[in-house]
Amino acid sequence: MDRLTLAVVSRNYFNMPAWMGLHAGLFAAEGIDLAIDHIEGIEEVNERVRDGRAQLAYGVTEHVILDAEAGGHQVIIGGNVNRLPFSLVARASIDGIAGLRGKRIGVSSLRAGSSSLIMRLLAQHGLHYPGDYELVACGPILARWDLLRSGGIDAGLQGAPLNHMALDQGFVSLAEPRDDFQFTSLDVDTRWATANRDLLLRFLRGFLRAHERFHTDRNLARQVAMAESGIEARYADSAWEEYTQGEIFPRDAEASEAGVQALIETSALIRDLPTRARTRAEDYIDRTWLAQARASL
Incomplete structure (x- = not known):
């Protein structure tokens, strides 16, 4: 072998x-x-x-x-x-993408990965980095999930099955990007x-x-x-x-x-x-x- x-x-x-x-x-x-x-x-x-x-x-x-x-x-x-397999999952108190203004959003890295998706998605709704929100480099999906549950971040991209688990636990999905x-x-x-x-x-x-x-x-x-x-x-x-x-x-x-x-x-x-x-x-x-x-x- x-x-x-x-x-x-x-x-x-x-x-x-x-x-x-x-x-x-x-x-x-x-x-x-x-x-x-x-x-x-x-x-x-x-x-x-x-x-x-x-x-x-x-x-x-x-x-x-x-x-x-x-x-x-x-x-x-x-x-x-x-x-894209993601849901933009956020705390239940956040009302729509506009509600992310001034909030902390978890990403895998500031250099690559999910940060580019967040910047593009939020820019389509008039929110621009770094003035309108904070990006927190917290690692991949599992790390973002832990920080979201603990309150360390307000939102982050989650892929299946964590997106389904998040909704069952009372979080909300603000967007469901499925682009190539x-x-x-x-x-x-x-x-x-x-x-x-x-x-x-x-x-x-x-x-x-x-x-x-x-x-x-x-x-x-x-x-x-x-x-x-x-x-x-x-x-x-x-x-x-x-x-x-x-x-x-x-x-x-x-x-x-x-x-x-x-x-x-x-x-x-x-x-x-x-x-x-x-x-x-x-x-x-x-x-x-x-x-x-x-x-x-």
Whole structure:
């Protein structure tokens, strides 16, 4: 068995295709002993690919773009969260998005991730950062959920199933963005990929089968979600329905060109990248790896 490490953001539902592949033995069937490292600091996920502690990542896609613009070697080779799965969850006392004026909103990072979505969404309602509200960098979804319940923040984006849990606990949803947006993706360092072609293709065969299995095996998805994240069966089912019906995880495992393009355009609006060399989604995506893996199934 060949050991591979996949770095992921926290222990949240975004990891379901990889979890499914692990539990169903789809990677083991390819001779791969897959370790999934759950990391709370979103910047560290892609840093581990950069320094070799991980060979692959379910990373925040904006970090691939930032790495590329800084002369790095990371590239998107597969999809993960291809469409926005979020609810903008707030305390019950907040009346609409206008009620967020002067409030504290939790985001994963000020440099990338959910901050760009919050800035874009609130700007559409006349609220602009930093004058109209405060962004609090508190880490990924689970950390935001803890701070929301404790009162440390007033609102934050939550994905299924935490959005459903929040509503059941008396919080309110101010918006339900479901646009094409490549929030997270399967990322790799091109130098490692080239030097380990056979190993990467074997991983990707498991990756392709895992995405198909997620969409076709609700019972296994429920069991895996409960085992990996500790949620109740009803919330595992509601998350599965949302992710399959909304095509949030791509059944074909491919990255979304429209989603990456939306990310590029949003980040260009709110982040100063004066030396940006690339402006098209396809400049950051390498589809040849999945194509080769699919051809060898």
